[in-house]
């Protein structure tokens with residue numbers, strides 16, 4: 001897809017209110033249309049839904065919203081497990097503005113429209129002998145959705161994906177499209193690298209990429225005691241390979257450590273045959289989780305079965321970087337994930353373990369990952385934590401499955417988890433469940449005042465804000481929050 005034309009600001013301002021309303025009605029969805037996130041934990045019925053296909057369409061929508069003082073929010077494919085992408089006002093679904101614009105093999109950059117799915121970016125890079133430096137567990141999200149939430153993967157030498165943005169173009173509340181980079185509108189650029197959708201609508205992105213690479217992954221099953229035998233050996237396990245992550249099943253006392261090393265492009269790809277027990281377990285998992293919902297006492301048995309059939313296997317495989325980074329995330333689930341400074345992560349793991357070994361309500365596995373610190377104002381991996389400057393962060397994620405999309409109890413365990421993480425200067429992943437208050441965010445992010453200043457500068461009427469931002473960044477549970485929660489969005493969990 002070629003770079004699209006941008007409407008000149010003076011032309012936009014000349015359009016009458018009636019003409020504007022008429023023109024944007026062409027890409028408006030039906031009023032009864034309901035949106036649901038991937039995990040089916042949130043449902044939204046905003047006042048209006050738009051699906052533009054050009055940058056000019058998007059400018060018209062934002063101009064109309066600004067004139068009407070209605071809140072408007074970009075949405076990707078709503079894979080966020082929270083209401084971050086919702087609005088009680090207008091939602092602009094950006095997956096219609098998608099496609100790779102160009103690839104520069106020399107400079108190793110790719111330019112894409114903001115609604116492009118990661119998997120399409122991966123594919124376009126692959127045919128050009130290039131690859132993303134890092135990916136999270138899936139490639140089903142839009143690139144802008146990943147940037148707005150500082151989506152991360154796992155590797156001691158790797159930052160979150162936003163750090164690999166070279167430059168971007170963004171539509172701000174005035175209707176203007178601004179090119180941003182570390183030298184052009186640098187403050188807006190920084191805020192947009194983890195914007196939570198609040199700085200404007202990202203239209204296109206230039207990403208720095210790498211030469212295509214394969215990965216050889218070695219999975220080692222070990223006991224939690226061996227894994228945490230000493231702080232130095234624990235740290236070494238994260239240092240020995242460029243990409244490392246761990247799946248932890250506290251009730252079994254087991255950790256499955258996955259260390260991935262770069263392999264030559266011509267290395268033969270090798271995928272071991274899944275054991276029959278593993279296939280059978282995956283098939284039975286959902287019914288067993290449903291039984292556990294009524295009989296929590298079977299939790300240890302279920303964890304041990306999962307360890308024996310799936311996670312407790314030593315394995316090796318070689319594949320493309322995308323196939324190793326990505327995985328099958330399986331069943332619908334509630335998710336919370338927090339970053340903890342690496343300097344405090346070891347103690348944090350030990351305290352979590354004390355709680356989790358006997359906790360029947362928690363599901364498996366807990367995912368443990370690592371990323372390099374950054375200087376993005378609202379990134380949970382921002383290097384400034386209180387008076388300390390951190391170099392790395394450990395990410396720890398907890399899940400609660402929703403077998404057959406049934407309601408399950410998750411708030412109590414998530415709350416206990418969060419309280420432990422808070423003791424170790426934890427900060428929540430913005431896309432996932434959290435109870436972080438504006439006061440807490442203010443204490444943990446020294447960049448929050450700067451972030452708010454940038455929002456006010458580019459969006460004086462706050463049209464890009466939403467109830468999520470109100471709740472976590474601006475005010476304690478106010479009227480908007482209650483209205484939104486009860487009437488616009490319903491969390492099915494309890």
Ligand SMILES: Cc1cc2nc3c(=O)[nH]c(=O)nc-3n(C[C@H](O)[C@H](O)[C@H](O)COP(=O)(O)OP(=O)(O)OC[C@H]3O[C@@H](n4cnc5c(N)ncnc54)[C@H](O)[C@@H]3O)c2cc1C
Pocket residue numbers: 038039073074075076077078079080081084085094114115135136137138141142143144145146148149150151152153195196197198200201202203329429431
């Ligand atoms: C199964 C699964 C696995 C995941 N794995 C990981 C992982 O490994 N690591 C990790 O860090 N996260 C992970 N996530 C979280 C996911 O990466 C984020 O929720 C991401 O934001 C989803 O992208 P999206 O396109 O669905 O965005 P949405 O959920 O639709 O939106 C997220 C935010 O992006 C904003 N946004 C979207 N498009 C634009 C735009 N064009 N301009 C401005 N703002 C925009 C929205 O306003 C919102 O604030 C996972 C989620 C799921 C469901």
